[in-house]
Amino acid sequence: MSVDGLIEEFGVMNAVGVDRDTREAVEAFMFREAELLDGGQFREWLGLLDPDIRYVVPVRTTREDSAGWVGAIAHWNDDYTGLEMRVLRGETDFSWAESPRSRTRHFVSNIRTTAGPGAEELTVRSNLLFFRSRGDSGRWELLSAERVDVLRRTDDSLRLARREVLLDHSTLPIDNLSVFL
Secondary structure (H helix, E strand, O other): OOHHHHHHHOOOOOOOOOOHHHHHHHHHHHHHHHHHHHOOOHHHHHOOEEEEEEEEEEEEOOOOOOOOEEEEEEEEEEEHHHHHHHHHHHOOOOOHHHOOOOEEEEEEEEEEEEEOOOOOEEEEEEEEEEEEEOOOOOOEEEEEEEEEEEEEEOOOOEEEEEEEEEEOOOOOOOOOOOOOO
């Protein structure tokens, strides 16, 4: 399945632009989210999520006769409860994948906002460069991806209702995928 096919399947394809105030609010939301994730404020990050969120990181393949994505499996395919459980597990002594805890930077760029699939929704495409270091070694890890998000307007804020992280890697160049992208 192609990237456009995945996007159409999840109902986020629309080419209608948005006004400057909306675009600035979306950018502020995206940068605040990155700040919370990089600061390890994961419970506060949960507050940015819509209760019916779907967070998907599909598996990418490299084949000449394929569009590049495996539709049936994913690195992550979580709802709010799954994301909350990841946050809660990270606060325990049993979060071995995050021991020592990752030091991260989310570099979010090329933010493009259009009208979303629903009346109170926005589709946001962005590029992500994710940096991680751990422990005292000089070793570090990078991931790059395109994120396709649906933000839902509420009375006083925006909420992340859907995130699809389209990694540029078919083989992950990191030890584990224990971090939020």
